[in-house]
Amino acid sequence: MKKNINLQSCIIATALGSMLFTASCKKDFLNVPPQAQQPSVTFWKTQDDALKGVNAMYANLRSWDNVAFNAIAIESTGSDEADKGSTPTDATFFNLFDQFTVTSTQGSLQGFWTGQYQNINLCNQVLDNVPNITMDAALKSRFLAEAKFIRAYSYFRLVRAYGNVPLRLNVPKDNTEYNIRQSDKANVYAQIEKDLTEAATVLPQSYGAADLGRATRGAALGLKAKAAMYQKKWADVLALTNQVMVLGYDLFSDYEKLFRTQNENNVESLFEVQAELLQSNGDASNSQYSQVQGVAGVMGWGFNTPSAELASAYESGDPRRDATILFRGETTPQGDLVPTTVPNERYNQKSYVPFNTRVSGFNEGAQQNFRVLRFADILLMNAEAANELGNPTQALTSLNRVRRRARGNNANILPDVTTTDQTALRNAIWKERQVELAMENDRYFDVIRQGRALQVFGPKGWKANKNEVWPIPQTEIDLSGGLLKQNPGY
Known part of the structure; x- marks a missing residue:
């Protein structure tokens, strides 16, 4: 501590x-x-x-x-x-x-x-x-x-x-x-x-290998768009996200692999907090982001676990559910078995680092970056702003781009959203933010800015x-x- x-x-x-x-x-x-x-x-x-x-x-x-x-x-x-x-x-x-x-x-x-x-x-x-x-x-x-x-x-x-x-x-x-x-x-x-x-x-728009992880023009524009979204400055959100969308960012092809350490600072990343496990320097290997959320007793402390409400929020077959939540008893794509004896049913898979990377004397998962802003968030902000400004065509284009990455080659899941009704489309965009950005520290503030906190959090005491x-x-x-x-x- x-x-x-x-x-x-x-x-x-x-x-x-x-x-x-x-x-x-x-x-x-x-x-x-x-x-x-x-x-x-x-x-x-x-x-x-x-x-x-x-x-x-x-x-x-x-x-x-x-x-x-x-x-x-x-x-x-x-x-x-x-x-x-x-x-x-x-x-x-x-x-x-x-x-x-x-x-x-x-x-x-x-x-x-x-x-x-x-x-x-x-x-x-x-x-x-x-x-x-x-x-x-x-x-x-x-x-x-x-x-x-x-x-x-x-x-x-x-x-x-x-x-x-x-x-x-x-x-x-x-x-x-x-x-x-x-x-x-x-x-x-x-x-x-x-x-x-x-x-x-x-x-700059980008950096060389020596400076990966430093703030870029896209990061500044993207964060400005997010600040504008919280103030409901929809014209600004749309203009700023449109600018970001032509700077060379794209959705990483595999949602689950997006969060693994070998894919940090990839084409989808606008800004990440950089971390590394340096065996020559324990003082620098100080990130506890992954440790506090890792599978309890195996690779961390087991806090901030995905809720049952989140687990049930995904559409049938959405691969993001399994890529976001480590379930007790499952085997990860990296070959780790989550024991059936761990105290929690679910853990945050986005903070997960494979168990065999643990180094004695260092924080578990110290090498895991914290994703601050992703291109998927830019697309969903763009969709929300376009819808609020009465442009459902652009809203659907940006929204469905996120859904298409999620479904990959499986045409039987996550069909494109087609509604042009503003209220229905708004709800679809909010739902997509919930599942796409789950466990990335946005949901709480999203619901408040959307004016739904009493409805969603009221049963908890809000x-x-x-x-x-x-x-x-x-x-x-x-x-x-x-x-x-x-x-x-x-």
Whole structure:
């Protein structure tokens, strides 16, 4: 488990130290020197310093607060697609999120908040300091664009989870700048859009092998489309997704293999949090995304398990069901038998790493990337926007492209959707998002933005005018001296 750090300490900390790493070949920029400790007073002088500062942003994205328990609690547990998992007495705090009884003092609220502001702090350090470094001008511009993308991604996660949050765009210069008020969520979204617009004008369409996994133009445009979708800016969503659709992305041919480690950063990937198991460097092999969700007692801890509701949501014969859910007693395509003695009926197959890759002394599945944004999501956003704007032809084209990949060569399953009725087509697109993006931390927020949370989550305890957002961590309110205000109902 990782220790929570409050927002002030996140801001004050230089946060480079053990997160510095270099880039020379594929994923080498994940190899963090475990003893790298460079005093901040001698930092931000050279192009290499700038590279290390930028790489530190990417390193933090795979931290505990960003991809493990705290992210799962905030972004997945409340949905109808996931159960707590593990055993009934293990990590019972997840039930507070599942039943919507969580209060502002619960630790995962603080942990997720901390993780996002650590990301933002690292981005702001780059944005404040790199402009003053004498270095290659094009590389400098790219570094600043990468920082804007990751800052926007972190604010997007914050605004979905908490609503109004402090909008910090610089590293505080003195004690008078630590404590700032929350910004209205509309202003947070405006800053997200600004950062992504500026990033998209600079970021390359693709990278060579040495830099795979860095933010691209497509990632910036795609995330901007997603932010626009949450604001119901349908014309923007359509325009942005149309732009992404001509940048060379495509659907990976095999849905199940899409999520295996050997196919990371493939043609469908717009952005992934990079992870690797480096036997020469245990400190860098720190991702616990797969570990916390792996088959309990075999390859992980067994949390965030697919629900019975999700298992029953798929159409008959949909291969995505078996590619998303590891069932107790099944044998995976990679030849692993899920024992019949494990405590849970189902596990998240998208986080699955074959059992024979386990290395003693390392987190199980430490090499598994976390998929943030896929081309399938772009197509479904495009379909939803087109339908909302009265263009069912384009909506059906994008929607059915996703379904056709899923059915492959089996013409007897997943027939094309043909309805042009706007309501029926909207429901079909929402259903497709549920099964296509299952267990990828979107379902909970999707249902809320669709205005269906009371219907879908109400039986679990979800309440309107309260549970649209989670509570602001009480520690943050206390540290602010009451400047930060709690969300209504908490």
